[in-house]
Amino acid sequence: VSALRYTARAxxxxxxxxxAVLALAAPAxxxxxxxxxxxxxxSTALLYxxxxxxxxLDVGDELVVTGKVRVMESWPSHTIAAPxxxxxxxxxxxxxxxxxxxxxxxxxxxxSVEIEKGSTYSFSVTxxxxxxxxxxxxxxxxxxxxxxxxxxGEWITVGPGRFTNMVxxxxxxxxxxxxxxxxxxxxxxLIAFGIGLAWLGYxxxxxxxxxxxxxxxxxxxxxxxxxxxxxxxxxxLVALGTIGIGYVVTNATLPTTLMPPQVxxxxxxxxxxxxALVSTSVTQAAWRSEEGVLELIVKVHNTSPQPxxxxxxxxxxxxxxxxxxxxxxxxxxxxxxxxxxxxxRIDGETLKKHNLLPxxxxxxxxxxxxxxxxxxxxxxxxxxxxxxxxxxxx
Amino acid sequence: xxxxxxxxxTLPDLxxxxxxxxxxxxxxxxxxxxxxxxMLFAGDWSFWVDWKDRQWWPLVTPxxxxxxxxxxxxxxxxxxxxxxxxxxxxxxxxxAQWISRIGSFEWWAHLPLNYVWxxxxxxxAVLMDVALLFxxxxxxxxxxxxxxxxxxxxxxxxxxxxxxxxxxxxxGQVLTVGDVISFETPRxxxxxxxxxxxxxxxxxxxxxxTAIVAFFAAMLSAALYWFGIAIGKFLGVAxxxxxxxxxxx
Numbered sequence: 001v002s003a004l005r006y007t008a009r010a011x012x013x014x015x016x017x018x019x020a021v022l023a024l025a026a027p028a029x030x031x032x033x034x035x036x037x038x039x040x041x042x043s044t045a046l047l048y049x050x051x052x053x054x055x056x057l058d059v060g061d062e063l064v065v066t067g068k069v070r071v072m073e074s075w076p077s078h079t080i081a082a083p084x085x086x087x088x089x090x091x092x093x094x095x096x097x098x099x100x101x102x103x104x105x106x107x108x109x110x111x112s113v114e115i116e117k118g119s120t121y122s123f124s125v126t127x128x129x130x131x132x133x134x135x136x137x138x139x140x141x142x143x144x145x146x147x148x149x150x151x152x153g154e155w156i157t158v159g160p161g162r163f164t165n166m167v168x169x170x171x172x173x174x175x176x177x178x179x180x181x182x183x184x185x186x187x188x189x190l191i192a193f194g195i196g197l198a199w200l201g202y203x204x205x206x207x208x209x210x211x212x213x214x215x216x217x218x219x220x221x222x223x224x225x226x227x228x229x230x231x232x233x234x235x236x237l238v239a240l241g242t243i244g245i246g247y248v249v250t251n252a253t254l255p256t257t258l259m260p261p262q263v264x265x266x267x268x269x270x271x272x273x274x275x276a277l278v279s280t281s282v283t284q285a286a287w288r289s290e291e292g293v294l295e296l297i298v299k300v301h302n303t304s305p306q307p308x309x310x311x312x313x314x315x316x317x318x319x320x321x322x323x324x325x326x327x328x329x330x331x332x333x334x335x336x337x338x339x340x341x342x343x344x345r346i347d348g349e350t351l352k353k354h355n356l357l358p359x360x361x362x363x364x365x366x367x368x369x370x371x372x373x374x375x376x377x378x379x380x381x382x383x384x385x386x387x388x389x390x391x392x393x394x
Numbered sequence: 395x396x397x398x399x400x401x402x403x404t405l406p407d408l409x410x411x412x413x414x415x416x417x418x419x420x421x422x423x424x425x426x427x428x429x430x431x432x433m434l435f436a437g438d439w440s441f442w443v444d445w446k447d448r449q450w451w452p453l454v455t456p457x458x459x460x461x462x463x464x465x466x467x468x469x470x471x472x473x474x475x476x477x478x479x480x481x482x483x484x485x486x487x488x489x490a491q492w493i494s495r496i497g498s499f500e501w502w503a504h505l506p507l508n509y510v511w512x513x514x515x516x517x518x519a520v521l522m523d524v525a526l527l528f529x530x531x532x533x534x535x536x537x538x539x540x541x542x543x544x545x546x547x548x549x550x551x552x553x554x555x556x557x558x559x560x561x562x563x564x565x566g567q568v569l570t571v572g573d574v575i576s577f578e579t580p581r582x583x584x585x586x587x588x589x590x591x592x593x594x595x596x597x598x599x600x601x602x603x604t605a606i607v608a609f610f611a612a613m614l615s616a617a618l619y620w621f622g623i624a625i626g627k628f629l630g631v632a633x634x635x636x637x638x639x640x641x642x643x
Contacts, residue, residue, distance in 0.1 A: 087585035094503040095579040101565065102577075108565040110577055112587035131504050142585035167574060170561040177575055181557035182508040188553040189488065189514055196485045196516035199523065203478045208413045210405040211474045220475040222403045224527065232477070232527040239517045239524075243546060246553040258559035260448050262569050263593045 033091075033138065033150040033317065034355045040149075041316035042356065043074040043367035043385070045086070045141045047123075047151025048314050052137070055154055059129045059161030063097060065090065067151060068271070069104075069141045070120040074367040074385035077117075081145040085265070086115040088123055091140040091150050096158070097127035098165060104268040111264045115143070119270030120381070128165075129158040152317050171256040184250075191242060199235050277304040277380040278334065278372050283341075285366050285386040292348035294357075294366065296384065300340050306374035307333035310342060313384075315368035318354050325350040344370075364388050421486055428462050428483055429490035435459075438588070440491070440512050441499075443558050444576035448548075448603050449592035451513075456547040457614040459487065459515055460522075460540065464622025467526060467535075469630045477527040480539070484519035488512060508558075509575045513551045518542045532623055540616025545608045 033041075050067035057063060071083050088102055088109060102109050104121045115121075125139060138153040165177040211223055284297040302308050310328050312321045320326045325347040334340040351357045358364050365387050372380045432440055435458035439451045467479030491512035499510040522539035529535055558572035569577070576586070592603065 085587045087587055089580045089582075089585065091582050092580075094505065094582070096504055098578045099580055100578065108567065110564065110567050110569055110573065112585065142583075142587075144585070144587045148583050148585065165578070167562060167564070167571075169571070170563050170568070175571070177571070177578065178506050178508070180508060180571065181554075182506075182511070184557055185508065185511045185554040188551075189492075189511075192514040192516040192550075193485065193488065196481045196520055199481050199520045200478050200485065203476045204413070204417060207405050207408065207410065208474060208476065209416055210408040211476065213406045214403050215473060215475050219403050221530075223475040224530075228527065232524040235520055236524040239520045243517060243550050247549050250553040250556045254556055254560065256560050258556060259561050259568075259570060260559065261444050261446070261589075261591055262567075262573050263589075263591065264567055264569070 033153070036149075036355075037361060038316065038356045038358045039076065039361050039363060039365065039367070040146070043072055043076055043365070044080070044146055045083070045143055045149045046070045046072060046314060046369060047139055047141055047149070047317065048319065048369060048381075050139055050152040052154045052156070054156075056157045056159070057129055058159040059132055060163050061129055061161065062100075063127045063129065063137075063156065065125045065127070065137070065139045066123065067139060068120055068122050069139075069151075070369065070381070070383075071115050071117050071143070072367065072385075073118040073383050074365075075117050076363075083115055083117050083143045083146070085112050085144040087112040087142040087144075088125065089140050089142065089148075090125055090127060091138040091148065091153075092135055094131075096129070096131040096133065096135045097137065098130050098163070099125060099127045101126040105271060107266055107268040109266055109268060110262075112144070114265055114267040116270060120273075121268055122271055128163065129156075129161070130163050132158050132160050134158070150317060152319070169256065173255060188246065191246075195235070195239055195242060202231050202235075274378065274380070275304070277306075277308050277374055277378060278302050278382065280370060280372075280382045282384050282386045285384075285388040287348075287364075287388055288345075294346040294348055294351060294388065296344040296346070296366070296386070298342045298344055298370070298384075300334050300342055300372070302334040302336050302338055302340075304374060304378075305336050306376060306378075307335050308372045308374045308380075309333045310344065310370060311373045311379075312371045313344070313346065313368055314371070315346075315351065315356050315366075316354070318350075318356065320346060320350065358388075420482070424462075424466060424483055424486040425490040428459070428487035429494065431462055432459055432487055432491070438584075438590075441510055442576065442581070443509050443511070443555075443572040444570075445589055445591060446513075446555055446558070446572065447591035449607055450590055452548040452551075452604070453544075453607050453611045453614065455513055456515060456518070456544040456611050457618050459484075460543050460615045460618050461622040461625065463515075463519055463522070464536075464539075464619045465626035465630060467523065468532065468623050468626030471526060472626075472631055477523040480519035480522040480526075480543075481516065484514070484516040488514050488516060505579060506575070509579055511554065513547075514554070515543065515547070515550070517550050518546050521546070536616050536619040536623075540614075540619050541612045543619075544611030544613070544615030547611060548604055548608055 047067055047069045053064040075083055088104055103124045104113055134157050136153050137156050138150040140148050140150045142148040166174050167177045168174050214223055279301045281299045282296055283299055286295050288295055310322055312319055313326050322328050327345045329343045367385045370382045436455045439445045439455055463480040463483035466483045470476050470479035495510045499505040500507050521542040525538040526535040560571050562569050562571055562574050564574055
């Protein structure tokens with residue numbers, strides 16, 4: 001009785017503990033993308049101009065995520081293998097969306113792609129909502145040897161609805177991709193499990209542990225009887241017969257010739273750069289510790305017939321607008337054909353908040369993109385890749 | 395002439411409830427050991443339908459999954475003289491895998507079951523146990539059992555896999571059903587290029603890759619069987635022998 005009581009208490013305590021853990025656990029917020037090192041997020045692949053077609057939809061509705069991905073010139077090839085293979089996807093809490101189309105530079109990319117350092121690709125991912133809920137979704141670009149980099153994320157609210165996922169086989173048959181083939185898997189597993197269970201059942205129907213004493217007395221060979229051998233023969237025949245019949249029936253009942261999984265490696269063309277509006281060079285990058293500001297001295301030469309201005313900067317997945325965390329002086333446009341030296345100051349607190357200050361990195365380097373635009377809306381992106389003056393751990 | 399129901403030798407009168415306690419405890423232990431081993435060494439080949447190729451899946455999976463069944467077979471045979479070790483291990487593995495695939499993959503992470511179903515090694519495990527029953531030799535069982543386990547792995551899983559190897563014309567590209575499921579159901583932090591599957595290289599006998607791989611899988615399984623025997627002998631039987639000694643009153 002007391003043993004039972006102790007067991008009941010232990011089970012009760014475990015249930016209470018489990019309940020407490022489940023009740024107190026907070027839902028995960030976002031994907032921890034900002035915990036990755038600043039240099040990795042800022043100098044490898046950058047996703048920018050990220051747009052979500054909607055933030056509220058129902059199950060079965062379509063979400064389109066678009067933007068651009070740039071494989072940075074500043075890629076640290078001395079520490080990470082040079083970028084060759086990339087993979088565009090969505091990062092989300094499990095496949096709560098089903099991806100239906102995925103394009104880089106207008107090319108459908110079923111799998112990973114070949115990429116080039118210094119190239120920019122436009123991307124578009126079309127997905128259908130599968131699960132209702134509120135989901136944090138990012139576009140992501142993974143590079144072989146480096147890992148997955150996430151672009152700007154968005155909370156997407158998905159209401160109830162109906163998700164169907166019909167696909168047409170090459171044979172013409174229409175199938176539901178969510179469940180297709182599972183019936184055969186389940187049936188085959190049940191058959192195999194049944195054979196194994198029957199074989200096991202035959203042996204454990206007899207005493208099991210008691211045999212140990214006989215084996216210990218060196219009489220183990222007497223434990224195997226003729227009927228055991230007969231049972232073994234039957235089991236072997238059933239097993240081999242099942243494999244043979246399964247193979248033949250499978251081939252006879254599938255409508256098409258089968259093929260191995262495919263490895264499709266396409267090389268989408270990089271975006272063709274429009275005629276340059278400006279040429280830039282960063283002549284100095286310095287951390288002003290007393291003001292908590294990162295200062296860049298940028299020489300801008302306007303090669304276009306229109307005046308151009310710096311509109312924003314992007315570091316990793318964070319877009320920093322001029323007039324917001326970024327200030328520019330002189331706050332004037334660069335006239336056509338002239339060269340202007342701009343002092344670009346980036347708020348250190350903002351960088352720190354997003355884990356973008358290279359405080360404990362082995363290279364105190366600032367990398368990112370500068371966005372220039374002219375009055376007609378033309379945009380040009382230039383890259384910043386500069387060692388800065390010391391930024392000491394705070 | 396009907397065969398006797400009881401063994402020819404007299405067994406000690408041990409209540410069957412101890413068998414139940416032993417078998418249930420062993421089942422959970424073997425389930426966790428087999429599942430951990432499979433996740434560590436077969437991993438993605440077992441998890442995802444688009445990893446189940448002709449080259450690596452039928453080579454790696456049976457080979458890494460023969461080790462613990464061999465150990466359990468050794469223990470069950472040398473201590474209890476029951477040829478069920480491999481079958482128990484294969485049943486325990488597939489049971490643990492289905493619990494994981496339904497609970498963790500499908501229910502928890504929204505991954506459809508036709509994407510994450512596991513392979514089965516139960517049928518070939520029965521053949522391995524029968525090989526031991528007839529031969530009473532671990533050497534012969536390693537060769538014949540390895541042949542069954544590795545060599546027949548592809549055939550013994552073909553009925554489950556085949557539907558996913560049907561071609562689909564998808565956005566103008568040809569993919570298999572498995573590839574399309576993978577395309578539509580992304581693995582967060584698991585880019586497609588991580589797949590270690592047959593990609594096509596210069597090699598002889600290219601049209602017979604399945605048969606060649608089956609042959610190598612059989613050899614590898616036969617070799618790794620002995621790793622399992624060593625585990626069973628030195629970590630299983632030898633250690634328990636030092637601690638327990640059975641005797642009849």
